[in-house]
Amino acid sequence: MTDADQEKTGLGNYFIANYPPFSAWKPSYLADAFEATNRPPVPGTPLGLYLHIPFCRKRCKFCYFRVYTDKNARDVEAYTNALIKEVELCSRLPMIGDRKLDYVYFGGGTPSYLSAAQLRAMMERLKAIMPWDATREVAFECEPGTLQQHKLETLKELGVTRLSLGVENFKPEILQFNGRAHLEDEIHRAYGWARDLGFRQINIDLIAGMVGEDWDNWKDCVRKTIALAPDSVTIYQMELPFNTRFSKELQQVGEEAHPPATQVADWPTKRAWVKYAFDEFLANGYEISSAYTVVKGKANNPFIYRDALWHGADMFGTGVASFGHLNGVHVQNVDTWEAYIDKLDKGELPLGRAFPVSDKQKLIREMILQLKTGHLENEYFRRKFGKDISREFENGYKQLQDEGWLKVTPNGVDLTPAGLMQIDRHLPTFFEPEHASKRYT
Ligand SMILES: C[S@@+](CC[C@H](N)C(=O)[O-])C[C@H]1O[C@@H](n2cnc3c(N)ncnc32)[C@H](O)[C@@H]1O
Ligand code: SF4
Numbered sequence: 001m002t003d004a005d006q007e008k009t010g011l012g013n014y015f016i017a018n019y020p021p022f023s024a025w026k027p028s029y030l031a032d033a034f035e036a037t038n039r040p041p042v043p044g045t046p047l048g049l050y051l052h053i054p055f056c057r058k059r060c061k062f063c064y065f066r067v068y069t070d071k072n073a074r075d076v077e078a079y080t081n082a083l084i085k086e087v088e089l090c091s092r093l094p095m096i097g098d099r100k101l102d103y104v105y106f107g108g109g110t111p112s113y114l115s116a117a118q119l120r121a122m123m124e125r126l127k128a129i130m131p132w133d134a135t136r137e138v139a140f141e142c143e144p145g146t147l148q149q150h151k152l153e154t155l156k157e158l159g160v161t162r163l164s165l166g167v168e169n170f171k172p173e174i175l176q177f178n179g180r181a182h183l184e185d186e187i188h189r190a191y192g193w194a195r196d197l198g199f200r201q202i203n204i205d206l207i208a209g210m211v212g213e214d215w216d217n218w219k220d221c222v223r224k225t226i227a228l229a230p231d232s233v234t235i236y237q238m239e240l241p242f243n244t245r246f247s248k249e250l251q252q253v254g255e256e257a258h259p260p261a262t263q264v265a266d267w268p269t270k271r272a273w274v275k276y277a278f279d280e281f282l283a284n285g286y287e288i289s290s291a292y293t294v295v296k297g298k299a300n301n302p303f304i305y306r307d308a309l310w311h312g313a314d315m316f317g318t319g320v321a322s323f324g325h326l327n328g329v330h331v332q333n334v335d336t337w338e339a340y341i342d343k344l345d346k347g348e349l350p351l352g353r354a355f356p357v358s359d360k361q362k363l364i365r366e367m368i369l370q371l372k373t374g375h376l377e378n379e380y381f382r383r384k385f386g387k388d389i390s391r392e393f394e395n396g397y398k399q400l401q402d403e404g405w406l407k408v409t410p411n412g413v414d415l416t417p418a419g420l421m422q423i424d425r426h427l428p429t430f431f432e433p434e435h436a437s438k439r440y441t
Contacts, residue, residue, distance in 0.1 A: 009264040014239040019365040025355040033354035036327035037093045046102040052319025054109040061179035064241040066321040082344040090316045100134035105305045112142035116154040137304035145182030147190040164203040174212045204230045208273040209238035209265045237270040271421045310369040330355040368427045376413040396429045
């Protein structure tokens with residue numbers, strides 16, 4: 001591939017969410033996962049719960065998540081019953097020890113697709129199985145057009161602390177062309193209700209590089225987001241994994257056949273958009289909390305789910321196709337509706353594949369995930385792993401320092417601003433040879 005080709009938004013993943021890569025996870029490792037659930041926990045490891053709600057009003061053309069747009073109320077009930085059954089099975093596992101849930105995350109799909117009554121029934125049953133009394137964060141993803149004031153009141157009352165709105169863009173034509181179901185008015189309405197209800201933290205997701213994006217509109221999106229003044233803003237760079245509608249359309253007609261207005265911007269343009277947005281947010285009182293996120297004051301706006309994952313916490317990943325981490329073993333649930341419901345009907349944990357993570361891989365994983373914050377502390381790794389990362393990863397740091405992406409300091413590592421904007425493409429530098437050249441997912 002030439003350098004110019006590499007800068008185009010081709011098919012495949014950019015974002016690195018875990019290590020070792022998902023392509024290494026196998027059903028043949030499931031025995032390790034079951035064994036891990038029967039061991040007591042490593043002392044001091046927080047425990048979280050992720051719940052996947054796989055319903056959406058419409059499938060966005062860029063989306064790569066496991067979602068369904070054709071399910072009726074009976075299906076939703078069957079699914080939430082299965083989900084609750086799964087949490088019940090998890091709640092009896094010896095790996096819990098005496099831990100209480102530290103964080104809960106409702107992701108999707110679209111958790112806010114459920115009605116207020118469905119959400120209340122589900123959450124009350126969940127809390128009866130695994131209480132939220134020691135839970136520091138309950139995060140909940142919403143698609144703005146699915147929110148009503150009444151639903152938000154219910155979420156607030158049930159204990160949601162971090163509300164995340166999938167805004168993505170404000171321009172009606174762009175939202176529509178990319179297959180989003182919501183309208184601009186719905187963003188403002190939902191945000192206003194959420195703010196009035198006093199949620200502890202409101203996050204807005206934006207995507208740099210939706211099809212049809214240009215500089216003027218992107219500046220407008222940033223301006224409108226700043227005017228709303230959310231506590232947190234997450235900016236993704238549009239990627240085109242293999243299983244999206246856009247990637248299929250592109251594969252069919254060939255990239256060159258598309259007029260520029262229907263192409264995804266190249267990586268340098270998307271990075272320039274993110275840089276512009278970060279600079280504007282910083283000028284308006286925000287701080288950088290990761291390569292993708294700015295917040296209004298880091299101390300007041302922690303993101304406990306993300307930080308727990310990046311520091312090696314345990315997490316039950318419940319729901320169809322969900323990812324979790326159990327006592328040193330990565331796991332993913334079976335990834336079809338039928339297999340998921342069937343496993344729970346039989347009273348079995350619905351695990352589909354796993355990967356037992358070696359001590360060396362745990363160190364690599366935390367190091368690369370924490371690099372996404374822009375900063376590493378030697379001392380943290382010395383205490384937790386008994387390793388000096390400046391020596392362990394000396395060659396990788398030197399290469400990235402020579403290329404201008406980071407700086408090794410006496411206490412750790414600091415990314416340069418340019419390094420932070422494109423950190424995911426550099427993380428494979430630290431992968432073990434057997435994982436370095438594989439497809440990521
Ligand atoms: C599960 S969705 C959030 C909740 C809700 N489903 C919604 O879209 O409003 C998670 C986020 O992933 C991001 N996302 C999805 N597909 C993406 C892609 N191909 N490239 C970059 N970001 C993407 C979007 O910003 C989206 O808000
Ligand atoms: S981006 Fe959100 S709303 Fe769109 S299909 Fe994916 S999960 Fe559903």
